[in-house]
Amino acid sequence: MLRLQNLSKRYKTGDLALNNVSLEIPDGQLVALIGPSGAGKSTLIRCVNRLVDATGGYIYLGDREINSLSSKELRRVRRRMGMIFQEYALVERLTVMENVLSGRLGYVNFWQSLFRKYPKESVHEAYRLLDRVDLMHMVDKRADELSGGQRQRVGICRALIQDPELLLVDEPTASLDPKTSRQIMRLIRELCAERGLAAIINIHDVALAQMFSERVVGLKQGEIVYDGSPEGLTPDVLTEIYGKEDWEKTIEKAEDDDAMLDNGVPA
């Protein structure tokens, strides 16, 4: 379980990115985090694994408080949180296999990582994951040879091989076309269900958020303004989060898309 308590982040520039955010995510729950650009979605996710250091408040993963950890303890806690990035953030010049195995770096020592001497079980797990996301034929390809959707699937494998309890997913579909976006979101949802993972997914696309999450949190100027079911996202709520706009179409369209996809577009 992840629990944020009065979390705040003020950047050196003076911008208050997060203002007293409290949030509780039980095990296995898939949460979509929506909000306009600059609302603090990325900052929130990055505070959780301390790529960004919060300036106030507490973060608990299980019963460990994260903000006060030493760097060695922090590395151990980071292993329990897999991160998936908007532009994949694969190491471009390494192979797919090396990229997937890099998810185990928190478990191996310096020399093992230098000579890529990963334990046999890790390699087997990497093969299983790559098979699960249909990338077995790409194992020895360099990451920069892959298409966007393939890269994101490698990114997913890298996060999952950490054997995490929680996935932090930062705009996973922002660089992908609509169909691939849906496939990636569906894959993330299925994998979370298979492994009982909780996930926080930052996402721009309201329709996608409604389609693939069980809970939506709306962030506006660093504060939570909505926390509830996807169905609760009425035009009024969206106006509250994003500002005035004709939201009826957005919501209808989401339902249309879902219906279309249920009529047999393969994942």
Next chain:
Amino acid sequence: MPTIKTNEGPAWRKRTPLKQWLVWAGWLIGLCIAVYAWQLISEKTIWMFVFDAPSQMADIGKRMAPPDWSYMSKLWRPVWDTLNIATIGTAIAMVLAVPVAFLAAHNTTPHKSVRAAMLFIIVASRSVNSLIWALLLVVIVGPGVLAGTIAIGIRSIGGCAKLIYESIEEIDQKQVEAIKATGGSRAQQMIYGIVPQILPTIAGVGVFRWDINVRGSTILGIVGAGGIGIQLNASINVLAWTQVSTILIVILGTVFVSEYISAKVRGAII
């Protein structure tokens, strides 16, 4: 304000009239400086010697021809030494330049003061010509190939480290961040996130530097630091111009081959 109001509506120019005049004035001042400088040079030149130059050149050319090809047999060894000085010197420089670069780049340096110290090493190495390093080293380790190799090595550290640290500063930080997020240590972030990104630069810089060093090491023998320069110096001292021309041709050939090899290798890397 490049948009100017006219009777036919707004017009656009790259510069306002005032700026345009300033640009012209700048060119005029530049021209004046050039004319003045030429005058100074002209005053300090003994023009008799300059007008004499074509016949002098013809004279030396005549004495150099034909090259003394029999002297070639004595040149293979110095050419080999020259290549060794360049190659081993470059290898030493690269081995030292990589850690220096990591300590100097602002995104990998452990501390600002370390960065300052590394930048000092880089500047010191670059600001002294390899011939001067060789001159010092001949005194310290004695004349010969070793002095030349170390001179080339010291001279190259700065240039190599500078290019490598600049490429470290330009890497895609997100790849490093991803490694950090998996729980990788700083050292692991370096070997996994940074090194793959700068590997092509390291290889490119090494080859580029080797090419420069082949040219640089042909001259080191003049101060006794080994290589073909020793023969060149000796032949000039005894006015054996036909030998000098042979040596120059050999140097030209060596440089030509090294340029060819480095171009090929660089092409293969990129």
